[in-house]
Amino acid sequence: MQLSWPGGPLHGIAQLPASKSEANRALILQALAGGGTLRNLSDANDTQLMRRLLSAAPSTAVLDAEDAGTVMRFLTAYLAVTDWHGRLIGTARMQERPIAVLVDALRQAGARISYLNNEGFPPLELAGFADVPSRAEPTELAVRGDISSQYISALLMVGPRLPGGLRLQLTGHIGSRPYINMTVALMKLFGADYSVEGDTFLVRSTPYQPTDYTVESDWSAASYWYSLVALAPAGSEITLPWLRQASLQGDQAIVGMMAHFGVETTFLPDGVHLRQQPVAAGAPALAFDFTDCPDLAQTVAVVAAARSIPVEMTGLESLRIKETDRIAALQTELAKFGGDLRDAGEGRFQAESTGFKVNGQSVATYHDHRMAMAFAPLAVLGTLFIESPTVVKKSYPQFWKELAKIGFTVTEAD
């Protein structure tokens, strides 16, 4: 796909998808509660896939979670506690994304799960739940928090279905914590009874209640519009309708990060307004930790390189096991423009550039929606090609259409 910008400042309105993280939790909670209405589910593949698989599960022996981490992890726990028998499969990349921490914990709770190919990775065979005598004491589990928070969210959501509830102790360094907070906030809305002490959650066996919920607009998707405003000519501004300040999503952290690149955020009653402001000269060196918001790392790395504002980036460990190895993908693609994500050792990376130029390069996307959307904003600086552009359907199927609406020339040819 070819992208180009006719020149001049950006002005316009961009529609965002609804959050896939919220939607996929709400869909699991709705299924466990046995009712309630969910509004503003997006047409993104991750959301629609979760919806389809949940309704197909009772009569289907093979479910394909494709490339959706939340679907694979949340469904593993859901299908285990609902005594489902069958195979849960995924794409080639999903077969490289680890799941042992979750499977070990579920086995300990009584689930019968085995690996069909490689130990510790999908695809999985589920064979119901062992007969655990009903008891008053909660199931006690301890899981490490440094690989993926999705295992923790998956376990917490099924907690009320475990005999006696669940006492879940998180161990080690905890990544993506705002996603865990989102999980328990939504569980509470659906009637769960839980308490937290330090890093230990006690989820009681109180059943969920059918609940109506309207999914918020997606802050991770908003980050690409922040990039555009950061990179576009002075005076650029974009409105993002329905995006909310009071959000369950940790990726709202983009507001603070992008302020350093001159993007000023104004919260309106029914959306957010972004405007580019000059960055003060001689500002201190930037350092951001992405432990809590890993999905923003690609957005920020590309903007930092393109603006030649070096940023030290930490908390990137989980990037290697997402839709692709995002560190390697960023390094390869940024190099095409004169940018880099330099490994500075001890978990520190430096996003930087020398003579960054956009002049007709073609960006490979590695089956990763965020590679496509993080690089697309570079088109305000020059003509750009994005390979396999349909990859955005995972979280933001309308992304290219929204870019065209705001004035980009978007030529469909791959």
Ligand SMILES: O=C(O)C1=C[C@@H](OP(=O)(O)O)[C@@H](O)[C@H](O)C1
């Ligand atoms: O729970 C969620 O909805 C998510 C958690 C994060 O994953 P990790 O917990 O694996 O970092 C994030 O990267 C992913 O896009 C969505």
Ligand SMILES: C=C(OP(=O)(O)O)C(=O)O
């Ligand atoms: C990591 C992501 O998704 P998931 O883990 O749900 O596949 C993402 O959307 O950036």
